[in-house]
Amino acid sequence: MAIEIVDASERHLPGITAIFNHAVRETFSIWSESETTIDLRRTWMAARRVAGFPVIVAIDPAKPDDVLGYGSFGTFRDFPGYVKTVEHSVYIAPAAQRRGIGKRVLAELVKRAKAKGLEAMVGGIDSANAGSIALHEQAGFEVQGNLKGVGRKFGKQLDLVFMVKAL
């Protein structure tokens, strides 16, 4: 299957929402227990676009509405001194994982961040998410912070790993 990475549009919002909600329900990758809606994701995507940030999706051109995965980045911390740094996220549909799609989405985000003249990318990752940590290591990110006990989900206290790539 020839996967393409393209800018997300309205047609992709149901797929993005489904992937997000699966991660909320079934994983510790999003520290929320509340599912989102297509309307909320539309507002999020519009805000990213207005701010000049990408929202990208992985698709099979034969089924262009089906979202295999998505990625985005946005403001890391909302003070002017952080203007050259972004925090990103990558989510791949469960059935499409371990096929190199996460690697492609992350590589495209890095490319876009470099093209914008940014200087650093930060991923905030649950410390138990070995798959995401390995994905980021492979893409040249390094662990630069381990914040113990800063999160909570499903009654469990969680540690946050910050992985950083200098661009």
Ligand SMILES: CC(C)(COP(=O)(O)OP(=O)(O)OC[C@H]1O[C@@H](n2cnc3c(N)ncnc32)[C@H](O)[C@@H]1OP(=O)(O)O)[C@@H](O)C(=O)NCCC(=O)NCCS
């Ligand atoms: C983490 C995630 C984005 C990885 O995407 P993916 O498309 O499955 O990963 P890829 O197939 O591109 O894998 C690239 C590399 O990442 C690592 N990797 C990915 N998933 C892994 C897993 N479950 N266990 C160990 N290593 C893994 C491997 O090093 C892999 O390289 P290899 O296949 O040559 O061994 C995906 O599993 C996902 O969306 N998970 C749920 C949401 C999530 O955790 N998002 C990240 C939040 S920080």
